[in-house]
Amino acid sequence: MTGIKGQDFREPIKLLHACEAVMIPQGITIDLEKGTEVFITQALGGSVTVNVMGNLARINEADISALGMEAAEKDVRFETALNSPLIDDELIWEQLSTCYDPEIPINIVELGLIYRCDIVYEDTGNRVEIDLTLTAPGCGMGPFLVEDVISKVSQIPNISSVDVELVFDPPWNQEMMSEAARLETGLY
Numbered sequence: 298m299t300g301i302k303g304q305d306f307r308e309p310i311k312l313l314h315a316c317e318a319v320m321i322p323q324g325i326t327i328d329l330e331k332g333t334e335v336f337i338t339q340a341l342g343g344s345v346t347v348n349v350m351g352n353l354a355r356i357n358e359a360d361i362s363a364l365g366m367e368a369a370e371k372d373v374r375f376e377t378a379l380n381s382p383l384i385d386d387e388l389i390w391e392q393l394s395t396c397y398d399p400e401i402p403i404n405i406v407e408l409g410l411i412y413r414c415d416i417v418y419e420d421t422g423n424r425v426e427i428d429l430t431l432t433a434p435g436c437g438m439g440p441f442l443v444e445d446v447i448s449k450v451s452q453i454p455n456i457s458s459v460d461v462e463l464v465f466d467p468p469w470n471q472e473m474m475s476e477a478a479r480l481e482t483g484l485y
């Protein structure tokens with residue numbers, strides 16, 4: 298993702314055009330009007346979390362042009378993966394690592410939110426099955442994280458479908474975070 302050259306993100310940004318955003322953690326879609334002032338709180342994995350009128354909201358990658366930003370270019374390794382009928386599971390984990398919790402600037406892999414990731418090779422195509430949990434079961438952002446995971450993993454060549462199941466057993470806890478994530482958040 299590329300931003301505005303010389304832009305100081307400590308200063309408010311006026312939206313260049315209207316766009317949709319999702320309120321965090323409620324998961325309610327809202328419409329932001331052109332000229333609305335927002336502060337960027339995190340710009341990771343393609344989507345951007347902004348503070349708008351004291352509330353956090355997530356702007357999807359498709360709408361970041363409203364912030365004067367543009368999407369990052371596709372990974373060139375995807376093109377080389379087209380030459381093989383197999384799926385590089387490292388690419389799957391790397392794509393999952395581009396999905397971020399909209400409130401915590403840590404990706405879902407480091408947070409320990411991926412419980413299972415399997416590749417199923419079938420005659421009809423290759424399917425990836427993923428079990429994903431949330432840091433809090435009542436979080437309204439679950440469907441948006443599922444959508445983000447499906448969108449990112451589906452970009453990998455030779456994957457015909459991605460099935461993501463939102464699970465809550467076992468319940469997530471801070472011990473599931475990677476050591477690096479615990480250090481970063483001070484939850485050691």
